[in-house]
Structures are given as structure tokens and as C-alpha cells.
Amino acid sequence: MAHEISVVNGVAEAAFAEKPAWHGLGTLVDNLMTPAQALDAAHLRWTVEKRPIYIKAGEAFNEVPDKVATFRQDTNEYLGTVGADWVPVQNEEQANFIAALVGSGAVVECVGALRQGKRTFWTVKAPGDVVIGGQDVVSKYLVVCNGHDGSLAFRAFWSPTRVVCANTLRAALGGNLQDSVALFHRSKVSDHLADARRTLGLADAYYNKLGEEFTRMLDRVLSDAEFRIYVEEVIPETAKEGGPTKMEAAARERITKNYFETGRGREMAGRTAWGAYNAVAEYLSHQKEYSTRERQFEQIVLGGNGVGEAQQRAFKLAAALSA
Numbered sequence: 001m002a003h004e005i006s007v008v009n010g011v012a013e014a015a016f017a018e019k020p021a022w023h024g025l026g027t028l029v030d031n032l033m034t035p036a037q038a039l040d041a042a043h044l045r046w047t048v049e050k051r052p053i054y055i056k057a058g059e060a061f062n063e064v065p066d067k068v069a070t071f072r073q074d075t076n077e078y079l080g081t082v083g084a085d086w087v088p089v090q091n092e093e094q095a096n097f098i099a100a101l102v103g104s105g106a107v108v109e110c111v112g113a114l115r116q117g118k119r120t121f122w123t124v125k126a127p128g129d130v131v132i133g134g135q136d137v138v139s140k141y142l143v144v145c146n147g148h149d150g151s152l153a154f155r156a157f158w159s160p161t162r163v164v165c166a167n168t169l170r171a172a173l174g175g176n177l178q179d180s181v182a183l184f185h186r187s188k189v190s191d192h193l194a195d196a197r198r199t200l201g202l203a204d205a206y207y208n209k210l211g212e213e214f215t216r217m218l219d220r221v222l223s224d225a226e227f228r229i230y231v232e233e234v235i236p237e238t239a240k241e242g243g244p245t246k247m248e249a250a251a252r253e254r255i256t257k258n259y260f261e262t263g264r265g266r267e268m269a270g271r272t273a274w275g276a277y278n279a280v281a282e283y284l285s286h287q288k289e290y291s292t293r294e295r296q297f298e299q300i301v302l303g304g305n306g307v308g309e310a311q312q313r314a315f316k317l318a319a320a321l322s323a
Contacts, residue, residue: 006113008043008075014112015041032107032125035095042111044120046074048088048148053081070148072117079118080149086185089146089154091120097189098124098144101156101196106142118149123159126203130160130211133218136268137163140207154183156196158203160210165264167281170311173209216322217274230276230321231255234314254287255279277318284311 006013015027015038027041039045050068054061070079070088091113098108105127113120122144130138141159145152157180160169181196183189222230235251257263258279259271269275284307 004114006116008116011043012112013043013117014110015108016110017108032109033111035098035108035122035124038108038111038122039091039095042113044091044111044113046072046117047090047092048079048117049073050082050084050086050088070150072148075116077116079116080147080151082150082185086150087187088148089183089185089189093189094120094122094144094146094154097156097193097196098122098142100190100193102126102142109141115149118147119152120146120148126158128207129163130207130214132211132214132274133268136218136265136274138169138211138214139163140203150185153185154189156181158206160207162265162278162281164268165278165282165286167278167285168311169277169281169315170308171210171213171315172312173206173213213319213322214274217277217318218269218272220273220322222271222273222276222321226321227259227271227276228256230273230317231280233317234280234310251283251288255283258282258287273318273321277314280314281311 012027015029015033017029017032027043029037029041033041048070051071053064053067053069055064056062066084067081068084068086069081070086071077072079098106102124106124109123109125111120111122122142124142124144126140126142128140130140132138138160139162141161142156143159144154144156146154160171161167162169181192183192183196231252235248235255237245237248256279259266259275263269263275263279263282265278266275269278288307
């Protein structure tokens, strides 16, 4: 499977703490990193600049009034085309934002650039865990993503991950318990730090509520019939008349196998709504086919190609069963 990690002059622009990534690229660091250390380890101290775009008209070149191009200053790599009022979020600004947002208690596990610098990503481990049923551990991660090509807002969001199998557990609780912020490249991100702190500062309340939901799921035993209805609702049929497609049928079969036979941590989750939810999460995190590992990361975390909808649907249905 290919990778999309940015490689410049033979150097991969990524860093990973304590264990290497599957592709073996990037700097392996012995310890968890501060944002500033991560920035250096991943070779990300380069900047992005905007340059005018010109259209040839006869012998003349006319500047496009409302569009500009983004380039890396160090390599002159073209990254994308954006509006003239677009403001870059430089890599160093991202590191400073993370440090100011989470303080000294959080550490960076991985950071990197994709597609020659078009996008950047960070995963930051926050202090504390959520423990379900006394033994099933869910860790708190802050994920930060940014697009230097105009394709992605600067985003920071909480991403609970089940430790036993590294499943990403997407769970939007709604109400005032927001789990994310998105800043749309119209001003400096530092101008929005206070708002981001207010939103993501609800993390304790968010994870307390999430822990309560997960515990209720663990307490709710499912009959075989209830589980099969749950899977059918999580992976709905595309064509009602013709029944499920081969892809849908394979997904349902894999989820069912995770639940009854082979799912990691199955002995802790049991035949419960918590077990059903994690069977779906394991399929989406580890068994569904993606074109690259980086696309896998993007689709699971950012929710592309219907993956986010399936994750949220799985959570909401399991929570409804447990209410």
C-alpha cells in the first residue's frame, strides 16, 4: 500500500514517538514530544506564501484579481489555488496554537506533512483516560489538521481511541458538548485561541458524558436478532429492491465476525451494545480497504467517503439501544 508522506530531498517530513509508522518513513523519537520538538523532528519549519496568478492575453499577462497560488518558500512547490483573502496557517503557528491550547500536560505522538506539503496533521495525547467497565481503556487525543492548498480548514478536534485495538471512536454528543473547532483561513489562528479554548475546554465534560454513554452500552446486552438489525441499520442497503451489494454484504459479514469471534477486546465488550459499536469501529479502522494509509487516516478521522457517517450512525444507534 502506498503512502503520501511528503519527502523532500530524500527526507520524510514526519515524526513518530516511540514506535515507527508502517511505512518506516519519518523520524523516530524515543519520547513523546512537545509541539516545538515535533516541528523540528518532522522537518516542518518551512513556510507558505501566496503569489499572484497571471493569465496570458495576447502578448500581455493580466493578473487574476480574486485568486492567488500558494507555494512552499523552501522548495517553490506549488500547493494550490485559493482566494485572495485566504490566510495561511504556518506550521510554526500550528505548533504554537497546540501548545497554547493544551498546555504542558499534552504531548505529540505523531506529526507530518502529506502530498509535498499540501496538508499537515498532528495527533496529541491529552492527560487522563476513560475506563469502561473497569478495564476497557479509551484514550483522549486531540487531532489537528490543516490544508495549505485551500482544501481543508484548520481543524482541531477530540478523537477518543480505544487502546486495546486503536479503534477511533467517533461520537458527537451534541448540545453544548462540542468536540471540534474549524477556522477558515480568514485571520490569524491566534486570534481565535480564546474561542477554541472555550469549545475544546469542555473536554472534561465531553469525556465524562462519553464515559457515561459507553458504560450504558456495556450494560446493554443484545440478542442476536437485535445485533443483526443494528448491523443492517449501520450499513444500509444502497438498492432496496436488489438487496445489499457485495461490498455491503462483506462489511456486514466482517462486523458480525468481529462481534462474535475475532474482534480485539471482544472479551471485555461482550455481546453488548458496546461490543457492537466496537465491532463496527474495528472494521472501519482496520479492515475496510483504503487506497493509502494516509487516506485511511483522513477518512476515519475526517469522515470522508461516508466513513464518518457510518461511525456516527453506529454510535447513535448503540446509544439509542442503551437509553
